[in-house]
Amino acid sequence: MRIFGPVPSRRLGQSLGVNNVPPKHCSYSCVYCQLGRTDKMQMARSTFFEPEELWREAEPKIAQLKTLGQTIDYVTFVGDGEPTLDGNLGKTIELFRRSGRKIAVISNASLIWRDDVKDDLLLADWVSLKVDSVDINKWRTVDRPYGYLDLRDILHGIIDFARIFKGTLVTETMLVEGLNDDEKCLCQTAAYLSKIRPAKAYILVPTRPPAEKEIRRPKDDSLRAAVRIFENQSKAPVECISGDEGVNFCLTEDPVADILSITAVHPVREDVIAVLLKRRQSGPEVVDKLLGEGLVKRLTHEGKSYLVRKW
Ligand code: SF4
Known part of the structure; x- marks a missing residue:
């Protein structure tokens, strides 16, 4: 299913999802991924679906939800993989403007060093970029990136994007017990975020079954310490999301x-x-x-x- 929901989201209200990449095409294989291990690793952009094809699927659903009186706050590009791998992302965002809804993209940021990816994301109203760690070893351990990706390019790319994006930019940092929740790592991440000044720095924890069974959310004490460090050093409002979105599905x-x-x-x-x-x-x-x-x-x-x- 390429159009799903709306699903309740703490960050976006009622969000109608657009799954613009086929199951699990991603440039990362995060240890906490709720979709399991990535079996289609790639960092090259591809054309998966025609924008019109996605819109033809979405249009009746949007009309049906309107008839049922159900709200859609955002149309969100997110799904079974990394949305910026889709070479048609920009065209599809432009087409989905017809919905009259704000457009959000939830990205792992791995391709943000590319100008064409930046250009596509600039078309959205709300963009979330993943910053799990700025330490290369921890990044490799937690996000398990495609081999040729370079963390320095990604971190510079995020800063460049933050300078030119006029919409709402937020970051998300998924914390995993024992991997990226130690004080040194958190201070480095928070110091980096202070250069971006996101509208909000979200701290997340794995709440659903992860790709690797041994993955655990940080203990409450570590999570409280993480929030404190981010609040003191990231120069951004911080919000910790440590639970499910609840039962408010449409x-x-x-x-x-x-x-x-x-x-x-x-x-x-x-x-x-x-x-x-x-x-x-x-x-x-x-x-x-x-x-x-x-x-x-x-x-x-x-x-x-x-x-x-x-x-
Ligand atoms: S970036 Fe997202 S979809 Fe890709 S492996 Fe990580 S959590 Fe899963």
């Missing part, structure tokens, strides 16, 4: 399609799905059927059960 008339589209992008807690189904007068038989047909699979993380789309 559903269309077809809960099965909704579940498939939402679980395609990230694992969703089974208790949240039960609430969604109840709202549409459906029950657990829907989930049993999807599991039976092999369309979704069940994962457990930190004692909670999740469903994720199976490809």
